[in-house]
Amino acid sequence: MTVNDDNRMEDALRDALCRREAPEGFAERVLARVEKRSFSRRADLHLGSWLGMFRQPLLRWTALAAVSTALIVGGIEYRQLQREPAEGEVAKQQLILALRIASSKLQLAKSKVQHSQDQNENQEEKE
Amino acid sequence: MKKLSWLILSVVLPVLAGAQDIKIPPEVEKLSAKAKETVEVTMDGPMLRWASKFLSADDPEEKKCAQLVANLKGIYVRSYEFEDEGGYTQAEVEALRSQMRGPGWRRVVGVRERDGDNVDVFFRLENEKMAGIVVIAAEPKELTFVNIVGPIELDQLADLGGEFGVPKLDPKSLPQAQKGDRK
Amino acid sequence: MAEPLSAEKAAEKARRIAETDFAEIVRRHQAMVYSLALHFLADPAAAEELAQDVFLQLHANLGKLKSEDHVRFWLRKVTSHRCIDSKRRRMPPQMSLDEGPEPAVPSRTDDPLLSRRLRQLVASLPEKPRMIVILRYQEDMSAEDIAEVLAMPVATVKSHLQRSLALLREKVTRTIGEVTI
Numbered sequence: 001m002t003v004n005d006d007n008r009m010e011d012a013l014r015d016a017l018c019r020r021e022a023p024e025g026f027a028e029r030v031l032a033r034v035e036k037r038s039f040s041r042r043a044d045l046h047l048g049s050w051l052g053m054f055r056q057p058l059l060r061w062t063a064l065a066a067v068s069t070a071l072i073v074g075g076i077e078y079r080q081l082q083r084e085p086a087e088g089e090v091a092k093q094q095l096i097l098a099l100r101i102a103s104s105k106l107q108l109a110k111s112k113v114q115h116s117q118d119q120n121e122n123q124e125e126k127e
Numbered sequence: 128m129k130k131l132s133w134l135i136l137s138v139v140l141p142v143l144a145g146a147q148d149i150k151i152p153p154e155v156e157k158l159s160a161k162a163k164e165t166v167e168v169t170m171d172g173p174m175l176r177w178a179s180k181f182l183s184a185d186d187p188e189e190k191k192c193a194q195l196v197a198n199l200k201g202i203y204v205r206s207y208e209f210e211d212e213g214g215y216t217q218a219e220v221e222a223l224r225s226q227m228r229g230p231g232w233r234r235v236v237g238v239r240e241r242d243g244d245n246v247d248v249f250f251r252l253e254n255e256k257m258a259g260i261v262v263i264a265a266e267p268k269e270l271t272f273v274n275i276v277g278p279i280e281l282d283q284l285a286d287l288g289g290e291f292g293v294p295k296l297d298p299k300s301l302p303q304a305q306k307g308d309r310k
Numbered sequence: 311m312a313e314p315l316s317a318e319k320a321a322e323k324a325r326r327i328a329e330t331d332f333a334e335i336v337r338r339h340q341a342m343v344y345s346l347a348l349h350f351l352a353d354p355a356a357a358e359e360l361a362q363d364v365f366l367q368l369h370a371n372l373g374k375l376k377s378e379d380h381v382r383f384w385l386r387k388v389t390s391h392r393c394i395d396s397k398r399r400r401m402p403p404q405m406s407l408d409e410g411p412e413p414a415v416p417s418r419t420d421d422p423l424l425s426r427r428l429r430q431l432v433a434s435l436p437e438k439p440r441m442i443v444i445l446r447y448q449e450d451m452s453a454e455d456i457a458e459v460l461a462m463p464v465a466t467v468k469s470h471l472q473r474s475l476a477l478l479r480e481k482v483t484r485t486i487g488e489v490t491i
Contacts, residue, residue: 091178
């Protein structure tokens with residue numbers, strides 16, 4: 001067995017075992033299962049779970065939804081000595097949303113950079 | 128001379144202070160009228176600390192979040208989602224980007240895609256330490272501006288990533304002004 | 311200035327953003343996960359089911375993962391272990407891999423007969439050597455990285471690789487005859 005034979009064998013294996021495209025609609029089916037599982041859950045989920053941290057008992061949401069829409073988070077007079085807990089919950093959810101958006105866009109930036117670097121590496125390999 | 132010094136100081140100080148503040152251009156604020164959905168979050172330091180009081184101390188992750196937010200001076204988000212493409216103009220995006228041309232700002236990511244997503248990430252440094260981060264994401268149907276202000280260490284930013292799914296931004300892995308220009 | 315979102319709407323918006331982000335992660339890694347399962351199980355339907363289970367598990371654990379590299383490592387690890395633990399390992403391949411989806415990258419060689427035979431032979435290897443070969447040649451991973459994913463000593467990985475290659479070569483030569491590869 002020569003080194004060349006080894007190399008050809010390895011090339012043949014790389015070819016035979018190259019990645020295959022996932023079936024059409026795969027991601028959508030995964031998401032459907034995630035949604036189904038999330039909907040049926042009632043347990044408390046930690047912030048670490050991407051969807052779980054936003055789950056609240058229905059009754060609590062009903063109370064929060066009743067909070068005046070004139071509430072402007074940034075303009076709240078924080079020098080007030082007393083605040084309604086419901087206002088605090090609104091502010092907390094706004095905070096979580098802001099961090100979620102920051103998270104999402106930072107991830108977008110990183111994935112774009114990674115994709116660009118991968119493309120450059122592939123280009124260099126071809127050359 | 129004293130009076131002159133005081134005058135100069137009074138001019139310089141607001142400029143320095145202004146370098147930290149980022150103003151949302153009015154033409155960008157007006158996008159909410161056209162947007163299908165708008166998110167506007169404006170939380171300065173006291174507001175952040177107040178909101179974080181409602182994070183549960185019994186939940187270890189919410190507790191960590193509260194500790195992180197305690198070091199921040201502000202979180203500002205403007206996100207506009209449109210029904211169709213063309214909801215905003217390049218001029219409006221540029222109006223946002225131009226805010227970070229002042230001293231102390233460094234663009235660490237700059238991605239331009241033809242017909243795709245344009246993303247910029249800016250760090251603000253003070254005495255070689257992170258003092259803030261801005262992300263501007265200009266997607267076909269969505270324009271988002273995020274400004275996190277505060278004396279955050281990069282490790283703290285990474286912790287933010289760990290808790291909320293943000294990928295860790297390793298400063299070594301972020302080259303200066305990376306471009307994925309496919310034009 | 312727009313009307314601020316209520317807490318409920320803010321939470322709903324955040325949930326939708328999280329869903330979109332997760333969908334993007336799935337799309338980025340689905341070919342890798344599915345292919346690992348497909349080459350191991352040699353059954354497209356079983357491979358999809360396993361791959362879906364992996365992503366469901368990922369969804370539950372995403373908050374603990376710190377970077378893209380960590381996600382990739384985690385996916386390889388979990389997929390590999392699920393494959394090895396799979397009850398289907400004793401069943402023969404259900405259908406030809408050629409009835410499955412197209413390759414994600416262009417073929418380097420032009421010998422579909424050899425490729426098909428190699429896939430069948432790989433699928434007939436014992437579980438751990440099989441996964442080692444797949445990780446090596448599908449993912450181009452080093453022995454050290456494979457050892458980390460499979461929680462095995464590096465020497466064991468190298469030994470399995472060497473023996474598997476020799477076995478594959480012998481079987482290919484025997485079944486196809488003198489094959490110039």
